[in-house]
Amino acid sequence: MIQRNGLPSILQRVTRTLLVMALLWALLMAGVVRLVTHHEVDELMDQSLIESAEILHSVIALLHQQGLDQAMAQTHSEYEEHLVWQIIQPETGLLVAQSHKAPDRPMQLTLAPEPRDTPDGLWRVVSFGFQNDPQHILLVAQSEEERVEARTEAATYTLVGTLLMGLLMTLLLNLRVRRELKPLARLSQAVQACDPLRLETLPKSPERAELVPMLQAIRELGQRLAQRINSERAFSAHAAHALRTPLAGIDAQLAVALKEAPESLRPRLTRTREAATRLSRVMQALLTMFRSGGDPxxxxxxxxxxxxxxxxxxxxxxxxxxxxxxxxxxxxxxxxxxxxxxxxxxxxxxxxxxxxxxxxxxxxxxxxxxxxxxxxxxxxxxxxxxxxxxxxxxxxxxxxxxxxxxxxxxxxxxxxxxxxxxxxxxxxxxxxx
Missing domain, CATH: 3.30.565.10 (Histidine kinase-like ATPase, C-terminal domain)
Structure with a gap:
């Protein structure tokens, strides 16, 4: 259904409402998921960081005791490194050893077993001490860029999924609304083809419960119209009979007057008879039109x-x-x-x-x-x-x-x-x- 005569369409209004609801739902879900994922993803990544740091600490602690941590730091291949580590002397700020993509400066100088952000905000760091070497600290860090990317991807995928689901639901609801509006369109066509004077043209039983009052009102209106039309036809027939006789008498009297009147009056009487004749025809035409509704x-x-x-x-x-x-x-x-x-x-x-x-x-x-x-x-x-x-x-x-x-x-x-x-x-x- 489309807009006609500038009137709003029910289908268009419902479709716009559903679309706005879908967009608002997607934005709301994206906001909620962003808050949840920001907390949960950070918690999961912190837990992964701690677990990874503990593993690295066990390995590097053994190598550190054997003096092999320098050699370990130099053996690497090109790959995307999400975790980096450093061994530092917190008292002097000296960087003893590091992974190949770790910063060239110590990320922090204090021992903190819980994950924390570095002062520059570029890393999330967890630190461990060595049991037999309290002068050195192992720092294991994850880049903030990687963490932001993980949060962004989680929020984006959720937003896209929610939006697609909302659009799919809008499409399904739109199709359903179209289907439910078809009985109303068929009722409109039936009313358009209805003739109050012919009972067989009245709309049939409604297809939906909501249309029952409307159909009943249409039938009652048709009955009132039929009653009024029949009354007006009866009145028109009576009026035609009541007017036809006087006009016919006037025409007859004028015809007699034309024969008996002097020559000087005959033109006026002729025009009067012509006017009366035309009045009779006009009256008959009007009564016929209003009584039968026929074409002129x-x-x-x-x-x-x-x-x-x-x-x-x-x-x-x-x-x-x-x-x-x-x-x-x-x-x-x-x-x-x-x-x-x-x-x-x-x-x-x-x-x-x-x-x-x-x-x-x-x-x-x-x-x-x-x-x-x-x-x-x-x-x-x-x-x-x-x-x-x-x-x-x-x-x-x-x-x-x-x-x-x-x-x-x-x-x-x-x-x-x-x-x-x-x-x-x-x-x-x-x-x-």
């Missing part, structure tokens, strides 16, 4: 032919609409009527209507020179329309914007409210096909 009846339309100019004679409507657009004419006529009515109620004198096409998208822009809208109010309208919050808090009071938004959404498009210097502007955009 698209056809190529010249927007200029849909303008109810006679109904808004006080408005100067400047039109730029040379190309026909694919749209439901009755629905678009209802939108134009309500948007022009809004403009007139907000004291507009002039309205500019521009229709254009680009990249398969139809755009209809209607801008008036009325009172306009404050920036705060405009932003509130945008937010309400984006949420499709049609008036629960009064933010989209009035039918014009609501109807325009519903109709353009039914055409697969969207409505925007651009900021303009004066007046108010509405822009509708929807696909050509």
């Amino acid at each position: 009846q698209r056809q190529p339309v010249d927007v200029a032919d849909l303008l109810p100019i006679q109904a808004f004679s006080s408005l100067q409507i400047d039109t730029e609409a040379d190309l026909p657009v694919s749209v439901d004419p009755d629905l678009l006529a209802a939108v134009l009527f309500n948007l022009l009515d809004n403009a007139q109620r907000h004291r507009a004198r002039r309205v500019q209507l521009r229709v254009s096409q680009a990249d398969g998208i139809n755009r209809l822009r209607l801008q008036d020179d009325g009172e306009g809208c404050p920036p705060e109010r405009l932003q509130s309208l945008r937010s309400a329309l984006e949420r499709q919050d049609y008036g629960s808090d009064g933010s989209t009071k009035g039918l014009g914007l609501v109807l325009a938004d519903l109709v353009v959404r039914a055409h697969g498009g969207q409505m925007t409210l651009p900021a303009v210097e004066s007046g108010f502007c509405v822009e509708l955009s929807w696909p050509q096909d």
